[in-house]
Amino acid sequence: VDSTPRLARRPTRADGRRNYDTILRVARQAFETKGSAASMEEIAQDAGVAIGTLYGHFSTRESLIEATTRESLTTLIAHGELIADDPDPLAALIDWLRKAVDFCSTFRGMVVTLTQGIHDETSHWHTGCSAMERCGANLLSLAQASGQVRRDLGSRELFDVVSAAAWVRENSPDDSDGSSRLLELFVDGISTTSQAQNADGFHDPPVSER
Amino acid sequence: VDSTPRLARRPTRADGRRNYDTILRVARQAFETKGSAASMEEIAQDAGVAIGTLYGHFSTRESLIEATTRESLTTLIAHGELIADDPDPLAALIDWLRKAVDFCSTFRGMVVTLTQGIHDETSHWHTGCSAMERCGANLLSLAQASGQVRRDLGSRELFDVVSAAAWVRENSPDDSDGSSRLLELFVDGISTTSQAQNADGFHDPPVSER
DNA sequence: ACCTGAACACCGTTCAAGT
DNA sequence: ACCTGAACACCGTTCAAGT
Secondary structure, three states: OOOOOOOOOOOOOHHHHHHHHHHHHHHHHHHHHHOOOOOHHHHHHHOOOOHHHHHHHOOOHHHHHHHHHHHHHHHHHHHHHHHHHOOOHHHHHHHHHHHHHHHHOOOOOHHHHHHHHHHOOOOOOHHHHHHHHHHHHHHHHHHHHOOOEOOOOOHHHHHHHHHHHHHHHHHOHHHOOOOOHHHHHHHHHHEOOOOOOOOOOOOOOOHHHO | OOOOOOOOOOOOOHHHHHHHHHHHHHHHHHHHHHOOOOOHHHHHHHHOOOHHHHHHHOOOHHHHHHHHHHHHHHHHHHHHHHHHHOOOHHHHHHHHHHHHHHHHOOOOOHHHHHHHHHHOOOOOOHHHHHHHHHHHHHHHHHHHHOOOEOOOOOHHHHHHHHHHHHHHHHHOHHHOOOOOHHHHHHHHHHEOOOOOOOOOOOOOOOHHHO
16 A cells, blocks of 8 residues: 555546646635635635535645645756756755745745645655755755865754744744845854855845844 | 733632633643644633633633743743843853743744734733843843854844744754754854854754764 | 535634523 | 623535536
């Protein structure tokens, strides 16, 4: 028996495919405006299908969230593999970390689902989460090999850093703009290069002084 | 009109006070085992009162959580004031940060309620949260004045660091033991003293190598 | 294969009546 | 002043019946 749950799949029949696509589109919209706890009933209604149809395609909320963000995750990982041969591994790592935080902040509440996914092997997310962690682990070890990042750091900790930064961004209004102040602090703590210098070579003033 | 909601108060009448105390005791227990989303109904039942009685004393879940942890918060702040005149302000700051993370991890889900509290002025928590933030801000500015901590750091960011570390601890099984690896990374990123050295003067190996 | 929606389950919160 | 618990509201999920 296969313990990993089957991911949502686009149906073959025309009407099913139509519904599947509409639900996905509506769900994306709903999650973005109301967060990952958006009402299933409402999504079904807005998609013009009965609630049972929604559950027919996406057996759990988590499965729907997964399907909704599958593309972005694939893109993130592809990008991570692409920049793996960057001459400056630290720059590549930082670049990827920022994009990873962006991904985890696709909508409110997503980062919670994601972290649950990585710890729960029966989760619809687990495969995706693991791929993401592996991708970060690769960039990390490259940066460590080049001596730019301290070696006492594991890939799980990197994942924690990313999710923590994403969590702060969605919970602290001040941090909701593009850059994650927390991540930059992390980067400073991680790198072995001259301390008190982030990737841009300077520190931003605290929010309260802008 | 006073917009800040009245905190839960111990009633004067004997039977009311008995119920109030029992509810508080049961709630503490329930939150610790089931997290801050523990069923109100169950708490009332276990306390041997009707659900209406619970709401009579604690108008919202948040109010109950606040009352449940009020003592610890007071202790945390008192401690922060006590160590403010430590000859080593950085050590004092770090000590307090660790205790603050502990406090925010009193039970699962608490840190979410807390961060909402600091951003929402109508919250039952807001007064407590602000006091906590002020306490940290004080220790921070002392450490900054002594040149041990970089100056481009605000108190809100410190609060974010604490809550992020607490959030990771309650979401990542690896980090659930006493120390918060994330916090230590932060500390490294914060301090102006020789990089790649935390307060103990060395780095712990990553979890995966222990 | 896929869709439907009534039915079930569960839980938080309120409020009129009681002591 | 405080307590009671039925009643209300809301929402997620299932499943027997239909196309």
